[in-house]
Amino acid sequence: MRGKWRETVPTGLSFSINKAITALLVILIVFGALLYTQGCGQPGAINTITLDEPPVNPFVADSPWPMSHANPYCQASSLYSGPTEDTSEYKFDYLGELMYYPPITIAISGAYSDGNRVLWGNTPAMVFKVGLDGSKLCYIEKMEKEPVNVTLSRMECGLSGAYTLVDCEGTFFVPSIRKIFGYGDEVPGDPYSKIVVKHVFEIPSDQLRSEDEFIRRP
Numbered sequence: 001m002r003g004k005w006r007e008t009v010p011t012g013l014s015f016s017i018n019k020a021i022t023a024l025l026v027i028l029i030v031f032g033a034l035l036y037t038q039g040c041g042q043p044g045a046i047n048t049i050t051l052d053e054p055p056v057n058p059f060v061a062d063s064p065w066p067m068s069h070a071n072p073y074c075q076a077s078s079l080y081s082g083p084t085e086d087t088s089e090y091k092f093d094y095l096g097e098l099m100y101y102p103p104i105t106i107a108i109s110g111a112y113s114d115g116n117r118v119l120w121g122n123t124p125a126m127v128f129k130v131g132l133d134g135s136k137l138c139y140i141e142k143m144e145k146e147p148v149n150v151t152l153s154r155m156e157c158g159l160s161g162a163y164t165l166v167d168c169e170g171t172f173f174v175p176s177i178r179k180i181f182g183y184g185d186e187v188p189g190d191p192y193s194k195i196v197v198k199h200v201f202e203i204p205s206d207q208l209r210s211e212d213e214f215i216r217r218p
Contacts, residue, residue: 118191
């Protein structure tokens, strides 16, 4: 039977489409919530979501300080308080050569299965991993960086690798001129194993605006 002009003929199709769209939105919201709260599902997770803090990126290590400036929002602030007592008698440990050319920042890893964490850092010459030996910091491993075949000052090379991060899988990412290196544990899950290069990404030469372009700090 044909309907009159401008008369709506109920078919049930629009109602079915609306139900499908609603169901899809519910699924996406639930999936997004799970992704946001779970991330990589690390052990020893730190609940840093408070009214005073922005949302936590689940793909960055669940750590008090996983990257330069603390988080992707670059707040450079922490929920954890510093020393509250007199520190005038403290003796600071600079880990040897770091006293003369210290890294701009150090990243704290997520918790390993035993609850321990390590510190990742880099200088223009090396990448290093540090752990606790009792109450003292000690090197777990040091790795020399790949030589840089560009004409840049020591300061420029240092700035290129200044901004680093540890992700939720324990990979320490370090930019270097036109490459990004991903360092990690030789034995997955073992914080005291040697450092290995897990990934390397190089910016294609046809994507550079000039020959002297390189990755700088933001």
